Amino acid sequence: MKTLLKTIPQPSFLSFASSSLLYSPSSSLHLQAQTIQNPSSPSNLVENFTRLCYQRDLTNAISAMNSLQSHHVHAGSLAYSELIKCCVDRRAINHGKMVHLHIFSNGYVPETFLINHLLNMYIKFGLLDEARKLFDEMPERNVVSWTTMISAYTNGNRSEEALKFLILMQREGVRANMFTFSSVLRSCDRLRTIRQLHCSIIKCGLESDVFVRSALIDIYAKWGELDNGLRVFDEMVTGDLIVWNSIIGSFAQNSDSDRALHLFKRMKRAGFSSNQGTLTSVLRACTVSVQLDLGRQVHGHVLKFESDLILNNALLDMYCKCGNLEGANSAFMRMSERDVISWTTMIAGFAQNGHSQEALRLFGLMKDFGIRPNHITMVGVLFACSHAGLVEDGWYYFQSMKKLYGIVPQREHCGCMVDLLGRAGKLDEAIKFIHEMECAPDAVTWKTLLGACRVYHNMDLAAYAAEQVLQLEPHDEGAYILLSNIYANSRRWEDAEEVRKTMRERGVRKEPGCSWIEVDRQIHAFVRGDKSHPHADKISKELNRLIQRITEAGYVPDTNFVLQDIEREQKEDSLRYHSEKLAIAFGLIHSIKEKPIRIMKNLRICGDCHTFAKLVAKTENRNIIIRDAIRFHHFKDGACSCADYW
């Protein structure tokens, strides 16, 4: 015993082994380990086994366990739990199962906490059904047993079972704790359930737990209930960084960059330092509101976490979505590790910014690097084809998806194909494709076709496509607007008015067009005819000057983009104050000549504003970049990167 003590660096188990009782059903004896000198005596076997478990010597511990088994002896629960943890760490499933069998052998009834370890082991091995079987056979279940199962169901996206288990647990009289609530909240699929759980959390006095708080903020954000999340956050007296990250992330992911960045400033004032998660959300906020200058500033902090893949991917996306491909490319080249998301971000970035060939070249390179594309990569590839009129290539990639990469085309890929054919004017092929699609077309598919009908003035097909959209989504404003636009373009004013009347009757409202621009780290937003800006007069004067100048260069307002049947002068006036024109004028007044003017628009840019931007870029010798709802337009020297193919 003395010799053994000297050789073991961690004596804690010995005190446990020597004091624990040994159970031997064959002899019905309980022995004190320290009294036995014989190496094969039960207590020495137990001692040896316990030592090996704590030493994490898996192979020898399993042999020692077999000796225990043959002597009908059991060791203490803590030794077994160490062994189970060791099996989990080494991914030793078969050994884990042997431990399970041994623990239950000879009529031995393990303590609940030991069975919980086994439950956890099966779950970590991905054997949820085995865990469930064991759970059902447990003589007694405590809150940890229930929470382990609830958490497993939540993580396995089996929300219904997770919630069912919560109810069963409460019926058995077991009270949920903070672990239970923070797990089960992620399984909530109804706002009502979230509110009920929120009430229970308050009743149990668990709302101040940081895990519960961040789980509540996250789930409210997932349901778009940002103010409820903020209320939970604001009630916090002491919090941690993850709770701050949750609240910042919830606004960033819901495209409310103002509040996300405001909270980020508050976090810094409260004395917290950003980590990778914080910076990822801040970059996302910069991305949604096209704040390149701020994004560049964040880039400086990202360098501290250069090995963080998620953060670096967010950085790439920020540069791409701010229309700065040089920044994206240089960050991409410097990354020490790149995954399928890094490549997909770049492919989509090139495609959306009008560099389809570069996107496809990158796709080839990605495969050379041995990275397997996923279904989102293929959306980017098909987008590149459709926006460059590469019909043959598009067909090739679409048909090769399943064959080469095992990706079954889904609705979004089919939508890209409809777009590809529609944009290329192959409307007959597009409708044939829709009718032959394996997945049923949704409203987006039909709206894609409707958009192509507008470009190619096919009113009959447009009416049919609009009808399909409105059958699926009766309140889809886009369908009404597109159809009304198509009729207006063809001077069928009565039909256009009829569509707008139906729209009004059904209470459908058009989302107002809005454009944003960042100047001196401040975001300025404009809506059509906006006169509320403090510099409205200056902007109006600048706009008049620009229109006069481009008119001399041949600009004629394209009144096809005005929906109403009004006099030409009025139509021109209506076009003049489109939000993107106001933002361009504001950008010209307030930014330095060397920097491009970057604008974001919530809807698609209109054809007249597109022409306006091209001519202004030429006459003012400025680069203008507009990100609309679908893609980017880089205006330079009187041309656009989209080659007018939008």
Added chain:
DNA sequence: TTAGGGTTAG
């Protein structure tokens, strides 16, 4: 022995 945040498309 059970729990939390951040990345790609349409």
